[in-house]
Every structure is written in structure tokens, then in C-alpha cells.
Amino acid sequence: MSFQPVLPLGGLAGWGFLKRTIDRQQALQQATPVQQRDEAYFRDRIGKVDTAEQLVSDKRLLRIALTAFGLEGDVNSKAFIQKVLEGGTIREGSLANKLANKQYEKLSAAFGFGNFSVPRTKLSTFPAEIIAQFRVRSFETAVGTQNNSFRLALNAERELPALAARPISDKAKWYSILGNAPLREVVQTAFGLPKSFASIDLDQQVTVLQGRAQSAFGSANISQFADPEKLDSLMRRFMLRADMQAQGAGSSSQAIALALLRR
Known part of the structure; x- marks a missing residue:
């Protein structure tokens, strides 16, 4: 039987409960036989994988690898994933670098099939690196089966501080959010956008988002979400708005869009 997190409430109250109990719930998930078998399988097999073709040919290994990067929906897209992995990330025109979803780039870089003559699967630390990410992501997936807003918020809590710390321009960070569907949904919902x-x-989307961030937090910069208090405030706004949307509250999306375009 797969792990089922305890989520007795929705909305902001439910989010608070999840945050208070998350360490205990994650430990319970990691102790389940299903999780332990997957982790043991990955540890035992991944060091023997020399090529991207070998990885995609083992569906169980591939599922664990993709889940670690939030890409488990692509487990049956073997040819596509093989191309992403083989192209690497060093060449500017590689497939992983072209895709809007930067999780593919992270996946390709992590395994290193297209970047190095010897892939990173041969490193002694590699299994632990991927399993740590697999644990986090698989827990979020389990949460998402009951409450997708909670899954989106957990993902944003991890991804936004990492994005805030990246050495790129703030505008590029906003574009990164717009190119990442889960982050886009969180930010767009938190700022009351349809x-x-x-x-x-x-470009107008970026301008609007910067304006909403400035109005709500006193700064238009993504770097502010490295501050845990501001990140928590953003998550609370998201939860409140998501709950309102679920209850059918608020203005029509058409009216809000028109108001934005007239500003």
C-alpha cells in the first residue's frame, strides 16, 4: 500500500497542520516498504548504468530518477528523455537548454551523460544525492494526490529561495518563474491574477508581477524570497487565494484581465 499523508483540513489551516507535522510524516513515508525497496533498488543498480539508453531501458530506475526532478509524468517518454540526457547541458543548443522547464536541464546535468566521458552515476555520492531529492519529491507527489495546492506550495518553498540565490538578473528570474508551470501558478494565484x-x-506579465510584488512586499525583486518570513507570507497569500478560487469566490477572470491591460 502506498503512503498516504494525513491532511485533515484544506486551506490555510490545513497548510499550517502540514507544516507542523511534515518532518514526522516524511519519516513515516521513508519507512514504508515501498519507499525502502525503491531506494535500495536505485542504490544497487544506478552505479552500473553507463549510458542514457541503459537508464531509460530500466523503467523502475527511470521512474525514480524522473521523480527526483518532478518529471515523473514523462516515464513513458523514453526517446525524449534519452535525447535530453544524451545532449547534456554544456552545449548551448542542447535540447535540455532549449526547454522552458529547467527541470530537464537539472536532470541532464545531474546525470552527466552528455557532459562527461564518465557519467556522474559512477560517483560514490551519486545515489544519496538523487535519493534525497526523490524522497522530497515523492512526498510532495503523495501530498498532491489529496491537495494539489499543498504540493504546489511545498515545491515553491524549495524552488523560490534557490531561484532567488541564482547569479542572474532579477528580470531573468521572473522569466524563469513564467517558464515553470508550478511556480507560475503559485505566484499568479498569490497575486490574484486569473x-x-x-x-x-x-514582458507585460513581468511588469505586472513586479508591480504586484512591490505593492505586497515592498520590493519587486525575487531575491526577497530568500527571506523565510517573506516566503511564508507569499505562501499564505497563495493558500488564501487558492481556497477562494476553490469556493468560486472573486471576480471573473475576464474582468480582472481587462483591468490589468488598462493599467
């Missing part, structure tokens, strides 16, 4: 917001000009 789904139709994604249809307006990309």
Missing part, C-alpha cells in the same frame, strides 16, 4: 493572465505579452 489564468487568462498567461495570454498577455510576456
Whole structure:
């Protein structure tokens, strides 16, 4: 039987409960036979993998690897994943570098099939590195089967501080959010923007998001979300807005989009 997290409440109250109990719940998941068997299988087999083709040919290994990067939905797209892995990330025109979802780039870089003559699967520390990410992501997946808003928030809590710390321009960070569907949904919802917001000009989307961030937090910069208090405040806004949306509250998306375009 697969692990089922305890989520007795939704909304902000449920989010608070999850945060208070997350360490204990993650420990319970890691102790399940299913999780332990997957981890043992990965530890035993991954060091014997020399090529991307070998990895995608082992569906269990591939599932664990993809889950570690939030890409488990691609487990049946073997040819595509093989191409992502073989292309590496060093060449500017590689497939992983072209894709909007930067998780593919992280996946390709982590395994190193296209970057090095000897892949990173041969490193003694590699199994622990991927399993640590697998634990986090598989827990989020289990949470998402009951409450997708909680899964989105857990992902954002991990990804936003990492993005905030990247040595790129703040505008590039905003573009990274817009190119990452889960982060986009969190930020867009937290700032009260409708789904139709994604249809307006990309530069205008960045301008609007910067304006909303400035108004809500006193700064338009993504770097501010390295501050745990500001990150928590953003998550609370997301939870409140997501709960309102679930209850059908608020203005129509068309009216909000028009208001934005007129600003």
C-alpha cells in the first residue's frame, strides 16, 4: 500500500497542520516498504548504468530518477528523455537548454551523460544525492494526490529561495518563474491574477508581477524570497487565494484581465 499523508483540513489551516507535522510524516513515508525497496533498488543498480539508453531501458530506475526532478509524468517518454540526457547541458543548443522547464536541464546535468566521458552515476555520492531529492519529491507527489495546492506550495518553498540565490538578473528570474508551470501558478494565484493572465505579452506579465510584488512586499525583486518570513507570507497569500478560487469566490477572470491591460 502506498503512503498516504494525513491532511485533515484544506486551506490555510490545513497548510499550517502540514507544516507542523511534515518532518514526522516524511519519516513515516521513508519507512514504508515501498519507499525502502525503491531506494535500495536505485542504490544497487544506478552505479552500473553507463549510458542514457541503459537508464531509460530500466523503467523502475527511470521512474525514480524522473521523480527526483518532478518529471515523473514523462516515464513513458523514453526517446525524449534519452535525447535530453544524451545532449547534456554544456552545449548551448542542447535540447535540455532549449526547454522552458529547467527541470530537464537539472536532470541532464545531474546525470552527466552528455557532459562527461564518465557519467556522474559512477560517483560514490551519486545515489544519496538523487535519493534525497526523490524522497522530497515523492512526498510532495503523495501530498498532491489529496491537495494539489499543498504540493504546489511545498515545491515553491524549495524552488523560490534557490531561484532567488541564482547569479542572474532579477528580470531573468521572473522569466524563469513564467517558464515553470508550478511556480507560475503559485505566484499568479498569490497575486490574484486569473489564468487568462498567461495570454498577455510576456514582458507585460513581468511588469505586472513586479508591480504586484512591490505593492505586497515592498520590493519587486525575487531575491526577497530568500527571506523565510517573506516566503511564508507569499505562501499564505497563495493558500488564501487558492481556497477562494476553490469556493468560486472573486471576480471573473475576464474582468480582472481587462483591468490589468488598462493599467
